Amino acid sequence: MAVALTMARMKLSILRHSTQGQQGGMMASAGSVGVLLAGGTIVLAFLDGDWLAAAYSVWLLGWIIGPVFSGGGDETLRPEFFSLLGLRPQRMAAGLLVAAFVGVAPAVSLLALAGLVVAGVREGVAGALVAVPAMVLQLAVFVLLSKVTVALMGLALGSRIGAIGAGVVNGVILAFLGQIWVFMVAFGQGGQVPEVVRYLPSGWGLLAVQGEYLALAAMAVLVVLLLAAWAALLTRRAGRSRPSTRGRRPMRAATPHGAVVAKELRSWTRDLVRNHQLAFAFTYGVAFAAVPLVLGIAEMLPLAGPLFIMMAAAMTANAYGTDGTAHWLTLMTPGASDVRGRQLAWLAAVGPVGLVLAVACTAIVGGPWPLVMAATFALIGGAVGLVPLVSVVGLIPGIDPKNRGGNPLRTSEDDGSATGMAYLMLLLVALTAAPAVAVAVFFGWWGVPAGLLSGALCWWGFGLLAERRLTAQGPELLHLMRTGRRPDSGAKASETFKLPDNMTRTQRLIVIICSSLGAIPLVPQGIVAMVFLSNGQLRQSWFLATHMPPGLRWPVAIGFVLLGLAMYGTALWLWLRAKRAAAG
Template sequence: MAVAVTLVRMKLAILRHSTKGQRGGMMASGGVLGLLFAAGTIYLAFLEGDWLAAAYAVWMLGWIIGPVFSGGGDETLRPEFFSLIGLPARKLAAGLLVSAFVGVAPVISLIALAGMVVAATSPVNALVAVPAMVLQLAVFVLLSKVAVALLGIALRSRAGAIGAGVINGVVLAFLGQAWVFAVAFGQGSQIPAFVRYLPSGWGLLAAQGNYLALAAMAVLIGLLLAAWAALLTRRAGANRPSTRGRRPMRAGTGREAVVAKELRTWSRDLVRNHQLTFALAYGVFFAGAPLVLGWTGMLPWAAPIFIVMAAAMTANLYGTDGTSLWLVLMTPGSSDVRGRQLAWLVTVGPVAALLAVAFTLLTGGPWALILTATAALLGGGAGMVPLIAVYALVPGTDPQKRGGNPLRTSEDDSALTGLAYLMLLLVGLTGAPAVVVAILFGWWGVAAGLATGALCYWGLGLLAQRRLAARGPELLHMMRTGRRPDGGESSAFKLPDMPKKQRMLVMFCWSLGAIPLVPQGVVAAIFVSTGQLRQSWFLATYMSPGLRWPVAIAFMLLGLAMYGVGLWLPHRAKKAPAREAVYD
């Protein structure tokens, strides 16, 4: 108990000092969004059927898969910090578990679990629901901790990294396409009964009179705690380098050497293996999820989705390489940016082309749109990745110094997550002009996609090359120290000091702007153009002929406006100190 109390006090002290400035604003904004989701979950408790059990299953999946996008989850107190104290693994795991309940995410999850009280079948069961909420939250937290620990061990081998990438990609795609399964269940008689008996639904079973579920949760918590304690003892183990013979690297020019080095990094770095497999699994499953409704129209879009996600996962290309950046600066004629662009294209391009051709053949089209989007996005991704990597570099951990959690490649998880979301938007925008041409003029869009892709590859790469040559020493300084030479923030993506209301508005726009822009705007416009009407939740497909295009365009403009506000408010806040300095 003393260990747990000490760890809780440490966690509270750290959080108390980290709730100021940008991190505090990010926590507040995320808390507001979380409260909205929690309120929606509680609302489901008033509906008939197993909607609440299904919602808790989604919350459980979020706890398991969330750490993949947030650098390994909440590790305010890392197990490595206490490795020299000599605490027994089980005692340390129990103390870390208790401290894990301190934070924004556990509080919001506990509020969402209050739906058990609403769903209780009697006053006595309403009282039982209170301990059931706590036990259910403990199950969520421990599942998250065990999943992160297992993933860390999996990332020590290539097979494990690939397998973990597939699982994580499928689960995250399921969360992103939850509406598909909601519609599928809504068209049927009820949600499948097995959802109630998943570990996420045991607390709800207890609140509805099945008290054995409380004992089952207690047993599960004990097993998960023991598993986590055992995994903590293996966390400090280092990756074992492969001793297999390799063909010698042959390169006639500096650019060829960079390409060869990057291709070997893509094949050897287990984190990159995981990222690429994750992007592939996400794209295939996200596009294939509507098959549950018997709709094949989205399947060919697996290739564009894979390209955009691969770009987002590798947005911090230079940051993840650590201080090896000094090698690039000492060999200025190596064409490092161009070499990295070509290696990225060679790694992602063949897989994307195979997906585009195979799935479009299966569905019979639309050939022009898919080929256009694939060509444009490949060029846009290959140009945007190095550009964002040098303009919004987030200092990362040197690969040889990565700890027991390989997913944590940087100390600034919020900046990495924001960088990934920004990349999703920017790469998507590089393909938008060519897609519009394909919608309006058919096969001319393919030529437009090749042209815009080549232009983005050359132009954005040139900008990245010039930035690296002009600001290379400053970037290396930031990689080494975590601070800019001028004392500013370490990441260009970080939000400046802003009022909390504006910060919350920015987070709202970034988080939800994709809904009106992509599904209700771009995808609905594609349906309207191809004559596919009355498609699930796409509003424009239900409108009268004269309103279909206006509604789709209005949603696209709304999404762009939300992203515009999300970018303009931070830009204005960054300019404000400069204006005040001039006036002073």
Template sequence: MAVAVTMVRMKVAILRHSMTGQRGGMVATAGTLGVVLAAGTIYLASLDGDWLAAAYAVWMLGWIIGPVFSGGGDETLRPEYFALLGLPLHRLAAGLLVSAFVGVAPAISLLALSGLTVLGVRQGGLAALVALPAMVVQLAVFVLLSKVAVAVLGIALRSRVGAIGAGLINGAVLAFLGQGWVFAMAFGQGGQIPPLVRYLPSGWGVLAVQGDFAALAAMVVLIALLLAAWAALLNRRAGASRPSARGRRPMRAASAREAVLAKELRTWTRDLVRTHQLTFALAYGVFFAAAPLVLGWTGMLPWAGPIFIVMAASMTSNLYGLDGTAHWLTLMTPGASDVRGRQLAWLVTVAPVAVVLAVTFTAINGGPWPMIIAVTAALLGGGAGMVPLISVYALVPGIDPQRRGGNPLRTSEDDGALTGLAYLMMVLVAATAVPAAVVAALFGWPGVAVGVLTGALCFWGLGVRTERRLAARGPELLDMMRTGRRPASSGMAFKLPEMPKTARTVTITCWSLGAVPLFPQGILAAVFLTNGQLEHSWFLATYMSPGLRWPTAVFMILLGLTMYGLGLWIPARYRKVV
């Protein structure tokens, strides 16, 4: 108990001193969005069927998959900090578990789990009493599943096979989660959620409230097993990783650009974090595009390649930050620039896989060839140009690879900034393909020429801009990489200026939620309407009368664009005032 109390006090002190400035505003905004989602979950408790169990399954997947994007999840207190204290593993695991309940995410999850109380009140007095311990026990299951998943993934990333396997599993799970409407339509019965969801660990709390007290006992047993597994994994994590001593073929580069290209290609093949990221992007693109096959629709298959490119750019958006202080080697060489070499290495790594996916799946579907070729060409050039540019302009200070701890996913101390950078990269890279997609949709094959031209211009022009930025701000960027502190006058293009909390909240909300009306409810809904896919799903346009379907899809596209425009205009307005 003393260990747990001490760790809780440490966690509270660290959070109290870190919730300031921009990070505090981002946490407040994320907390507000979380409260909205929790309120929606509580509402589902008033509906008949298994909607509440299905919602808790989504929350559980969020706890498991979320750490992949947030650098390993909440590790305010790391196991490595206590390795020299000689604490027994079960006491260390128990103390870290108790401290894990302190934070915004557990509080929001507990609020969402209060839906069990609403369900219990509907069932009767005894069920309402059972709901109270079921809430706490269910939250403990969520937290421990997250901790064990992160620990297993950290160990998996110590080997190439493990990194590839973890990337495949995580990409597939997240893709299927994003395409949940497909499985709801395929396996739903009369518009209801299939009963299977209540038998998942996330649904055991619902079963307990409904009178199955064995489910409550099963959650207690599961907690004990997960705690034991986590304690064992903590012991593996505290051990030192052993680097490979295998000999390497020497590089034979004839020019500086070839040397950078060879170095980057070796980094892409040897850094297990990058291996995991690219495998994750590949699995996500393939499974996301293949999910509608459950309904017998192959129309999304050709988009596997473009989706892979966008996700690969998103996962590698902090390219320079991953290298850390190694950038001083380039800065110490007068007139040297490694931008073109990095761009070529990114293309060599991503382009062959993307082209194979695009050609193969488009052939299976029988088209549309002009659209897919045009978009793929534009995205490859846009990704090769945007990745180094954004990683320089919005660099997030990373942890030097040789100093990474027992959790290889944690490549930076600023997890929120990394997540925001990944989402920003998705939008910017996708935007580079808009001209080619519009021309291809209107005129067909001329869109391919526009896509090639757009990609070439992005590759060349954004590369030039990156080189100029490095030449002008190289020492400041290196100091940021070395110290981890962002100077007040760093001139980061995507850093929010000082603004009122309301304006900051609106800005972050627009950037966080703008993709919902723009892509799924707008662009994707328009694709469904074009192909005559009018079955009721989570697309609002399919529920409208025939005369309002297209206006609804267009309105959603305009709403998404307006949200992104507002997210750009508000910071620009306050930046001008300052």
């Protein structure tokens, strides 16, 4: 108990000193959004049916996959910090578990679990009394499942098969969340939530307050089992780093340019993190485009190829940063065109897969060929040009691959900024395809040569800018990778993609809400509704435009598209305005 309380006090002290400046603002904004979501969850407790159980299953899913996409989640206290103290694995796991309850995310989740109290009061005195221990045990289940998942993911990334399998699972889960409207429509058509959600681990607390007290004991047993599993995984994590003794074929290249290409292609095949990223991007593109088939909507399937290209670009946006200090090899190799070599390697690794995926999925649906091919060619060129440019302009120092430690999901000391860079890359790559898509919409097959031309120009032009910056500021970038600070101002590089300190709490909240929810009016209520209208499919569930009078259908759908774009634009405008004000 003394170890657990000490770790909790350490965590609390670290958080208390992190509530100032940029990080404090981010915590406050994230906490505000979390409180709103928790409030909405509590409201569901007043409704009949299994809506509260469904909401808690979403919270559990967030606890499981959230850390996977944020570099391993909250590691304020890392197991490696205590490895020399001689603590038994069970004791260390218990202490880290108690410390894990200290933070914004556990507090917000506990507030959401207050819905159990409401549900218990509705059941009577016994239900109200059971609600409090049910809340605590349910939160422990959330936290421990998150910890065990991250630990298992770290072990999976220790082998190629595991890395690819983890990428497939993560891609499917995130795609399902991105297309959550499909399942909302499916549930809405049935009129109720499937009863099975009550019997998931996320619904055991609700079962307990409704009189099934064995669920309370089941949660206690599950907590003990998860704690034991986490302790065993912590032991594996502490001793997992070991050098590989497998023989390597020699790398042969006649020119410095060829050496860069060979080195990058070898990294694509051998770096397990890159294997994971590529598998994730592929699975996300296919799953995101295929999920609407549940409702009989096949028109989104051709988007699989373009989505894969965009996601692959977002995942590799910090290419130079994740390579760490290996950049000194480029500085010491006169005449090496590092940018052009990386572009060719990226094109070889991603381009053919994206092109084949776009052709195959479009052939299944039967079109629209001009639009899909124009977007695919433009996106490939745009991504090939932007990946090195964004990486050298907004480089975020990463952890050297040899020093990634027991959590290979953490490739940067500031994964929040890396996530911001990925979102920015998604937007920029999509914009490079806009001209070709516009030509394809109005002039049909002329969009394909327009896509080839714009892709070639982006590849050449953005690559040239990246190459010039790399040549002019190579030593400064190496210093940035080594120290994490820019040599001119001493400012941290991770601040490039963070919300500036001079933004008010209201502005931060607006940026988070607009960037998080902008996809809802843009995709389902806008783009998907347009697909329904084009095919004459009216009265389609929650798609508002399909329920409007004939003269308002298209204006409403277009209005939703404009609303989604306006939300993204507002978030970008507030961020850029604050950045300019801070710089000036």
